[in-house]
Amino acid sequence: TRTVAGVRRKFHGYRARGVPDGPDDGTLAPWGVVASLPFAPDIVLPTIESMWRMRLGGAHPYGFRETFNATYAVRGSAHGWVSPNFCGLEEGPMVVMIENHRSGLVWQLLRECAPIIRGLRVAGFGGGWLGGEVFAAQSVP
Numbered sequence: 001t002r003t004v005a006g007v008r009r010k011f012h013g014y015r016a017r018g019v020p021d022g023p024d025d026g027t028l029a030p031w032g033v034v035a036s037l038p039f040a041p042d043i044v045l046p047t048i049e050s051m052w053r054m055r056l057g058g059a060h061p062y063g064f065r066e067t068f069n070a071t072y073a074v075r076g077s078a079h080g081w082v083s084p085n086f087c088g089l090e091e092g093p094m095v096v097m098i099e100n101h102r103s104g105l106v107w108q109l110l111r112e113c114a115p116i117i118r119g120l121r122v123a124g125f126g127g128g129w130l131g132g133e134v135f136a137a138q139s140v141p
Helices: 030-035 041-053 088-102 105-111 114-122
Strands: 002-004 007-009
Touching (some): 030 041, 088 105
């Protein structure tokens, strides 16, 4: 437990976080930033560059470290606490979303996959690309 900006905070290390009920101790996941690339490239690309300059492992063969917390001061670290770990599970979303930003390939493949289209419709999704004329020729209910 530490006091940051006058507020007593408990540092949780590696664990689930999120809105609205998860703990927020300032820990960020670089893979979440990278996976957001197709949605907000104007924000995400400079953020990736910043994380690269922070030496969060971007040049490592495994990519970025799991998480970091710039508000949790660590002696000898200019950027606070940085996880010593890499997680293979986090590499998948980064690779997929980088490719989606680059070419749109993965989303295009999903849009052409009848079982996925059917499943989304059964789940109650509609409109957007699910309702477009592009799919009129397909025999998907």
